[in-house]
Amino acid sequence: MTPVDVVLIGRNEGARLVACLGSVTGQVRQVVYVDSGSTDSSVTEAEARGARVVRLDLSTPFSAARARNAGFDALDDPGIVMFIDGDCTLVPGFLDAACAHLEAHPGLALVTGWRSEIHRDASVYNQLCDWEWHRPAGIIDACGGDMMVRAPAWQAVGGMNPQVIAAEDDEFCTRLRKAGWRLERLPLDMTRHDAAMLRFGQWWARAVRTGHGFAQVGYLHPDYFTTERKRMQVYGLILPVLFLIGLAVFPPLSLLAPAAYGLNYLRTARGLVRDGVPTAQAWRHAALLTLSKIPNTIGAVRFHARRLLARPMNIIEYKRG
Structure with a gap:
């Protein structure tokens, strides 16, 4: 079996990074940790555990x-590479199973599995993340950042686009598919994630970042994120404008906007219940999913403003420490 190398990335992950390093130690040939300007002990902890550390240029x-x-x-002469975010721990057994599957199917560029939240019930925001991570197994269009990739496929498309600050994994997967590769999610637990998202402000910032990703990847690949971008236009732009116009010109017209949001909320909640989400959680999740169109739109506007003004595509953080 081809040796597997691991690339971990992080910024101020602290104890989460220590747990991540511990979950991969002894299972792989090489471990590289890439640090994005941490001010905690992340670099020291990685070095102490034998990882090769790469510090990104702050400029x-x-x-x-x-x-x-x-x-x-x-990495030295990589063949198969497992990418893991520094706030995740690897589930035992996934590496061997994923590597064997990848080697048995030459047309696959990458395989992924299921991510789950370590502290799922610590907040409604963590619960929503856990629901987002669990998607059907099989051939897929894209996946998150935890993935096992065939090195020649990575090299063939030039890796990831460093200018994409959110949904960069979707953008990478889109280029892989356009190059003729297939991607697959295995019905296996892969990583356990610590979102540490306990406050509304964190959720809002994450939703802004998501909208930035929808817009940026959609700009690069107009055939991708089409549904998400239409939802932002309707619920994040058209309906709020309609509401304001109604207030100024014909007040009854303004009632159409809250009615549309209410209908979307009901449809979303019922869809979550059909998907197996417990009823009480489904109603709470639906409220956040309905509201998310507003910060999503803010993120999209931010991307296009940056693009038109040639401003840097700086990351949008929701988690600190």
């Missing part, structure tokens, strides 16, 4: 894509 805007590229470039 260039950070991005997860840039970090993963630097980690891959630091």
Whole structure:
């Protein structure tokens, strides 16, 4: 079996990074940790556990894509590479099973598995993350940043786009598919994630970042994130404008906007219940999913403003410490 190398990325992950390093030690040939300007003990902890540390240059805007590229470039003669975010721990057994599957199917560029939240019930925001991570197994269009990649496929498309600050994994996967590769999610637990998202402000910032990703990847690949971008236009732009116009010109018209949001909320909640989400959680999740169109739109506007003004694509952080 081809040896597996691991690239970990992080910024101020602290104890989460220590747990991540512990979950991969002894299972792989090489471990590279890429640090994006941490001010905690992340670098020291990684070095103490035998990882090769790459410190990103502070003069260039950070991005997860840039970090993963630097980690891959630091590997010696990679064949199969497992990328893991520093706030995750690897589930025992996944590496061997994923590597065997990848080697048995030459047309696959990458395989991934299921991520789950370590502290799922610590907040409604963590619960929502856990629901987002669990998607059907099989051939997929894209996956998150935890993935096992065939090195020649990574090299063939030039790795990730360092200018993409959110949904960079979707953008990378889109280029892989356009190059003729297949991607697959295995029905296996892969990593356990610590979102540490306990406050509304964190959730809002993450939703802004998500909208930035929808817009940026959609700009690069107009055939991708089409549904998400239409939802932002309707619920994040058209309906709020309609509401304001209604207030100024014909007040009854303004009632159409809250009615549309209410209908979306009901449809979303019922869809979550059909998907197996417990009823009480489904109603709470639906409220956040309905509201998310507003910060998503803010993120999209931020991307286009940066693009038009040639401003740096700086990361949008929701988690600190």
